[in-house]
Amino acid sequence: MRDKDLKKFLGKSVNKAVENINKKICTQLKNLLANNQEQIDKVLLELDGSENKTNLGANATLAVSLAYAKCSAIENQISLFKNLGKSYSLPIPLMNIINGGVHADNDLNIQEFMIRPDSAKNFMDAIEKCFLVIQNLKKLLKSKKMLTNVGDEGGFAPSINTNEEALELIVQAIEKSDLKPGNDIVICLDVAANELINDKGEYSIQSKTFTSVVDVLNYYQKLTSKYPIKSIEDPFAEDDWESWKKMTNILGKKIQIVGDDLFVTNTKRLKKGILEKSANSILVKPNQIGTLTETLEVIEMAKKANFNTIISHRSGDTEDTFIADLAVATMSSQIKTGSLARSERVAKYNRLLRVEEELGNQAKMARI
Ligand code: PGA
């Protein structure tokens, strides 16, 4: 919920949502003897009463929901992740290293090129492996006289024109780090295809526009056989369910097909996706749904269907590290939280390192 008053912060301010917390929500919660998350979240849902949190704002409900979770951990004098769950694992990071799409001002259509250190022994090792690749990619870009400034999620945003060029550079950076592409480090993409579809239902995944779904599928097949790509997020637009089904049917055994815009962390949409075999993994963003309880319900539903769960930041994010604890406590196999640049991204990685320290010899990496 934004104020949409163009004279104030270009319409982006959130004073209404803050007021909803301080007045409406506060009045309801003040004298409530609640001692569990579900109860608090139920009050929020009832008070809002809409399908999409349009009355209170999902930013208002989520802030209160997560604040309760944090207070509860403090009251119990244990770490947040321990208060959230009973078994733990450290997620494998999907680290964004080249930004394109709406997250960068270059000509790349695919929004995110990520690396995933599948052979990492522990979280510190995962960070080190990604760090090496990032530093080698930086050197490569410099040697080609390309800019090394970063995009919204901390990945580089060089003036690259084709997806293949970006992929070649990443493979080279992995090799220069003495790591094996496809073995130590795999590549993950977020196409964010909602942004690439036109009125006629055609997709522009690279400079040319694909007029048929078969051509798009062939392109993904070509990319995944040529490069060590093990995950593709939002390969089709959010309401193009038929194409998703075809994608999962063709590539679902070989790679992760991840629904972000497709599922929007919503059990109704996820249920349809599970029934129709539209994907095999889900991106989980607490602020897409607006309460912790609903977020946990989505994760539970996904796990029951053997979907991989990837806990995720947003391109516009804060220093808050809640999602790090959430990934550990739900034993999600992966976390997607940008590159090792921009402190709002690095904060989550630092938190995961602290969690690994706290768990000591009990710490274990999630496996995909
Ligand atoms: P967003 O991007 O936070 O801008 O939606 C992140 C993503 O698409 O995964």
Ligand code: ZN
């Ligand atoms: Zn996405």
